[in-house]
Amino acid sequence: MKKILMNPGPVVLSERVRQALLKPDLCHREQEFIELQSKIRTDLLDVYKLDNKDWASILFTGSGTSAMEAMMTSFVPAHGKVLIIENGVYGERLTKIAKIHGINHKIVHHEWGQSLDLKLIEGELNYEKAFSHIAIVHHETTSGRLNDIDAVARLCKQYNSNATILLDAVSSFGAEEIKFHEWNLAACAATANKCLHGVPGTSFVIGNREGISQMSATPARTLYLDLVTYLKNQDANGTPFTQSIQTFYALAEALDELSENGGWQARHKLYWQRMNQVRKGLIENGIKPYMELEESSCVLNAFHLPENVSYDNLHDKLKEAGFIIYAGQGAFAKAMFRISCMGEMTADDVKRFIDTLKSILSK
Numbered sequence: 001m002k003k004i005l006m007n008p009g010p011v012v013l014s015e016r017v018r019q020a021l022l023k024p025d026l027c028h029r030e031q032e033f034i035e036l037q038s039k040i041r042t043d044l045l046d047v048y049k050l051d052n053k054d055w056a057s058i059l060f061t062g063s064g065t066s067a068m069e070a071m072m073t074s075f076v077p078a079h080g081k082v083l084i085i086e087n088g089v090y091g092e093r094l095t096k097i098a099k100i101h102g103i104n105h106k107i108v109h110h111e112w113g114q115s116l117d118l119k120l121i122e123g124e125l126n127y128e129k130a131f132s133h134i135a136i137v138h139h140e141t142t143s144g145r146l147n148d149i150d151a152v153a154r155l156c157k158q159y160n161s162n163a164t165i166l167l168d169a170v171s172s173f174g175a176e177e178i179k180f181h182e183w184n185l186a187a188c189a190a191t192a193n194k195c196l197h198g199v200p201g202t203s204f205v206i207g208n209r210e211g212i213s214q215m216s217a218t219p220a221r222t223l224y225l226d227l228v229t230y231l232k233n234q235d236a237n238g239t240p241f242t243q244s245i246q247t248f249y250a251l252a253e254a255l256d257e258l259s260e261n262g263g264w265q266a267r268h269k270l271y272w273q274r275m276n277q278v279r280k281g282l283i284e285n286g287i288k289p290y291m292e293l294e295e296s297s298c299v300l301n302a303f304h305l306p307e308n309v310s311y312d313n314l315h316d317k318l319k320e321a322g323f324i325i326y327a328g329q330g331a332f333a334k335a336m337f338r339i340s341c342m343g344e345m346t347a348d349d350v351k352r353f354i355d356t357l358k359s360i361l362s363k
């Protein structure tokens with residue numbers, strides 16, 4: 001039976017990406033690997049048309065959280081201070097990382113799913129000029145909210161032109177607009193197995209080269225996730241550690257596919273086509289989206305669980321029919337479920353999903 005993953009990554013792979021996993025075995029100290037690594041680094045910058053002179057993509061083996069941790073620990077200097085904006089699981093994870101590594105920080109907390117309280121953020125930036133960075137999640141996957149980074153970047157420029165943004169773009173890179181220059185990003189963290197349609201195992205940070213060069217003076221906070229070490233090695237055509245070579249093959253293929261299919265803009269449009277089909281179908285069956293369209297990402301939307309329907313039951317019945325949906329996290333677990341539109345999926349798959357859901361609800 002065809003299986004459709006509607007969870008927020010890993011995604012259903014295209015056949016060409018799956019086949020790429022079978023390419024020849026390779027040693028990570030050989031020229032062929034260096035060429036593969038360099039190609040991916042260039043292609044990642046190319047997704048958002050970034051110049052290699054100003055920006056560096058740094059690749060390593062790990063999941064999205066490793067990219068968040070590498071970004072936070074490698075960009076904030078010993079004397080720096082981060083304003084962390086929380087409105088979901090992943091914003092709170094940024095805080096956990098700061099706490100574990102003893103990074104000086106202050107939190108602007110919102111309830112999960114809440115839109116950014118710009119007055120509160122403005123107050124913090126106005127009160128304290130010492131922030132070197134603002135850390136925020138772009139698409140907060142907890143709720144499907146696409147955070148208003150335009151507004152945060154504007155405030156940042158207004159009150160503290162020195163503070164740069166550390167963006168968790170793990171579930172937006174490749175499908176949502178990321179304004180590297182306009183937002184004054186120091187870096188963004190992302191992963192291969194979400195909107196880029198690669199396999200889990202490779203993550204990356206795209207960082208401003210000036211920001212990274214300033215970090216050379218600060219002692220590394222971690223051995224494995226130190227981006228200064230990776231960048232030095234990767235710019236010199238090497239790698240400090242063994243990389244996950246097969247997932248590199250897959251990511252290189254996935255990036256070719258993205259580019260041939262029209263880049264992030266085309267993927268953004270395609271995800272919206274699917275998501276609009278999902279939203280319409282669910283609304284027709286009495287299931288309300290958790291958030292207005294304008295506030296949502298194209299990647300994932302959350303929906304209220306219908307009354308008298310348990311998530312487990314809905315999940316299991318849909319799974320029997322080949323569709324994997326995703327539970328709400330924490331306190332949201334009993335109240336909502338989430339649907340993502342990434343990966344290989346046709347309009348007909350989405351129609352079958354809605355028909356199946358309708359038939360489950362009618363029983």
Ligand SMILES: Cc1ncc(COP(=O)(O)O)c(C=O)c1O
Pocket residue numbers: 008063064065066068090137139140141168169170171191
């Ligand atoms: C916004 C965001 N950040 C970070 C992560 C963590 O990624 P991983 O589970 O690959 O470590 C996720 C995972 O869904 C995410 O959606």
